[in-house]
Amino acid sequence: MNLTVYLAGQIHDDWRDNLKRKAKNKDLSISFVGPQEQHDLSDSIGENILGAQPGNVYRDDAASAINNFRTEVLLKKADIVIALFGEKYKQWNTAMDAATALTLNKPTIIVRPESLIHPLKELSNKANVTVETIDQALEVIEYVYK
Amino acid sequence: MNLTVYLAGQIHDDWRDNLKRKAKNKDLSISFVGPQEQHDLSDSIGENILGAQPGNVYRDDAASAINNFRTEVLLKKADIVIALFGEKYKQWNTAMDAATALTLNKPTIIVRPESLIHPLKELSNKANVTVETIDQALEVIEYVYK
Amino acid sequence: MNLTVYLAGQIHDDWRDNLKRKAKNKDLSISFVGPQEQHDLSDSIGENILGAQPGNVYRDDAASAINNFRTEVLLKKADIVIALFGEKYKQWNTAMDAATALTLNKPTIIVRPESLIHPLKELSNKANVTVETIDQALEVIEYVYK
Amino acid sequence: MNLTVYLAGQIHDDWRDNLKRKAKNKDLSISFVGPQEQHDLSDSIGENILGAQPGNVYRDDAASAINNFRTEVLLKKADIVIALFGEKYKQWNTAMDAATALTLNKPTIIVRPESLIHPLKELSNKANVTVETIDQALEVIEYVYK
Amino acid sequence: MNLTVYLAGQIHDDWRDNLKRKAKNKDLSISFVGPQEQHDLSDSIGENILGAQPGNVYRDDAASAINNFRTEVLLKKADIVIALFGEKYKQWNTAMDAATALTLNKPTIIVRPESLIHPLKELSNKANVTVETIDQALEVIEYVYK
């Protein structure tokens, strides 16, 4: 049985590659999808396709329309969502993706450091499972195959 | 025609009272609902009802279960959601409520200061309307009645 | 039994007032809702609320976000949709509202002149009933009460 | 990952072949589906199968039932919808297909020339992304694979 | 608590009046809705509104579009459906209404004489409750209030 896992969360470090490598080491049959990980491309994709916009608000809106399009296509394919919150950044996208997935009844795992327990408590309570490390998230998925 | 509006967002200042007063001045027939606004109560409600918990993680989880219960009951009643983001705090609850409402096809207005345009761009693009002040949010709702 | 009827279609003549008067004469217990009928307001509402936009594309997008918000709130309240197509204008809003209503399983009546039979044939086939005059549309609704 | 894309829009020129060729050049793994592109067949299919009808209204209704059947079968298979509006024709089918797709939560791209910005503004605002050329539409889809 | 009950089934005798009278005698707070009971009107409503049609097929299709419109509006309002099958007539409308209601998760009671047990067995198994008389159907509803 192959499962598709959407990896929501920050795109500022290599946690996805890390997680994919570990999943491979465990021989889990998983297809990973997720947001655009090249930060610059993610911010400029609107103007890249639609041309220069009259200011930052419009530039951001153009980019986010295309990022949301991408997420919507891929999230639908997902059997499982992992949403990782780090200590930096606002990460409202991550909260949006997790809440969207949960409302669509996609089984969702939240990964967050201990320091974020309090501000994430409602989303965490709503998620299926909350863990602190990607290793734990992977163990949860591995359990499905056992 | 009476409309029910859920007011998602921070509970640290009096923006809700402010908005309600302005809605009243405009004679709009609106019932407002929203999260628990007494911050202390919102944090302690779990232990208040379920008794002392073994540490903060469990205390937070107990409180958030009951806060989520409240939100779920009231969000279902809402015809419209206003989600306000301020400059302080993580406000992942607000992002969660807005994304949940949008996935449930509740018409949703986001209110956020100029400084948050970039980090909120994807959620903002997904929302029906994004404005900067509660007066503007109220004007959008007033337009439904015109 | 009171029914709510959404009146989709052009806002350039007084067909809605006409229909409402006729419904009143028949003593039908109907609440009518519909799009903003003041054409200028409908086009300028974006800039009215959000301030001047950098060009027509952005002005139109700002206005349409708020018009769509209005439609979404009111369409949900509707038990029945009447979508009127006239001979002038593109009227893609009308087609959008009719298709949205049909996909949401709202019983929908299309009113269109004989001259539009061919270009409207697929939408017309998808609608519950297609007629040529608002009197006929009203007779269809009257039949529900008989 | 293979994606199925429904190509809604006018059937009077070769924009679909053009787009398919370009997608092939980009080596995108896409299955394209869409309406019947032989205009005459699309208009006569009702009488072809059901026999002569008593006049144009009935001829059109018979054809559109079968065209709608086709669209419904294929639209369900689609992960993405591209809806192209040209400057000629009423194109209410295209608006109907785009609004249906959006209501079914299919990620949808609208392609329209600059001249149609105003009449399409509400549908355009409702769509995930709006562009002016099929090259741009393809770039949006390409972005999903990046 | 008021309940709305849709009375699907043949329109050739006075079973609905009978049932309504009995419900009134039991003081049950029920609003009854149902199909057009004037058989001639039900058959001619298409031509009454749309004008003469070119033959019986088209006459029947015009009438049934408007009858289906009526059913769709009223069935949505129903909390409960009673579908009565008699020994005469094809009664495919009744089967259609019962299956539609069941698929929409409307609690549905089938009333049928002993002679129809075998041909109705699959629909009967799918319904919530199957009885032989309208008195029994009413007792089932009365039980909800006890």
Added chain:
Amino acid sequence: MNLTVYLAGQIHDDWRDNLKRKAKNKDLSISFVGPQEQHDLSDSIGENILGAQPGNVYRDDAASAINNFRTEVLLKKADIVIALFGEKYKQWNTAMDAATALTLNKPTIIVRPESLIHPLKELSNKANVTVETIDQALEVIEYVYK
């Protein structure tokens, strides 16, 4: 593109084999599913599995539970439903399957002889396409592939 077609309708003649052969001759890539075609087995399957029942009502109910189970599993797999009505028998199963499929938004073709136009008019109006022969039904499906 392979399509799965559910063949609802009477199981008393060989119309399904006939249709399958014709589909094969046209080289259409279709998987056909449908109800149990061995009439005796279909009637006795309840007692075959559950043992003797205390009378015909219970025998019929036991069989229909298992027939409905089968239909439910297979109907879900179907992209398209063909529902054939013949001149004999009550065929309420067929009406039930067609109405269920239509309520689940499965594109549905009704096949019925001219003699049944009037009693089937509402179901026929609700279906996507109504034809008189299985050849026509197959031509409708063939059109999807053209």
Added chain:
Amino acid sequence: MNLTVYLAGQIHDDWRDNLKRKAKNKDLSISFVGPQEQHDLSDSIGENILGAQPGNVYRDDAASAINNFRTEVLLKKADIVIALFGEKYKQWNTAMDAATALTLNKPTIIVRPESLIHPLKELSNKANVTVETIDQALEVIEYVYK
């Protein structure tokens, strides 16, 4: 704001009256609904309406069809479900009602004694809130009004 609360659970003691009295003392505006509380009636309702059945299996099936009908009508009206598990009895109905409510996204509170923590752990985890006494359940609901 009035809320409707469905009280699922055993019908062998007076916990519902107790809870209703306490809700009244707190002046909460709640309409309570629930299963038939007269145990004998609940067991005999099938035969009461449908007549003597050929043995206990059929007697039970007849009664449960009507009990399920009642539950389905009333559960749909509920904004909130309280499901109470006691130490005696199998109480699979209670588990069925709670799981049905949760799958229908009805906010659900489970009440269970400490002794049942382990066997109820999965259902408890799935519920919105789990408490040990009806006083606590009522406090959770009271919190919605605060």
Added chain:
Amino acid sequence: MNLTVYLAGQIHDDWRDNLKRKAKNKDLSISFVGPQEQHDLSDSIGENILGAQPGNVYRDDAASAINNFRTEVLLKKADIVIALFGEKYKQWNTAMDAATALTLNKPTIIVRPESLIHPLKELSNKANVTVETIDQALEVIEYVYK
């Protein structure tokens, strides 16, 4: 045609292996999925992944979150659910899984011994088919292939 069958029910004996072997002997093309069958692992999985918890309630909640995650992922894949009830244990998980599956419109077979007829009567009435042995359950599934 391959079908996926979820095997809900107690994990204390080898009924699943038994059933899988019999399905293999019948050459049925079925993929079986189900809950974690190693009882100890199922109880300790929470602490295995999340670390020691402060007492049994929290230990159980941690384990059940992950068990529910597993069930949710696999239940979605299922075409059919078999829920087996034995004479021992509370088995509320089984009732929860069966009710969830039925509410999601998954065709569901209940297997229960004669001794459980009365306490399971409502769930049994709600299920598609109820049988007493796994051989009978398998015959029901085999019938789909005949």
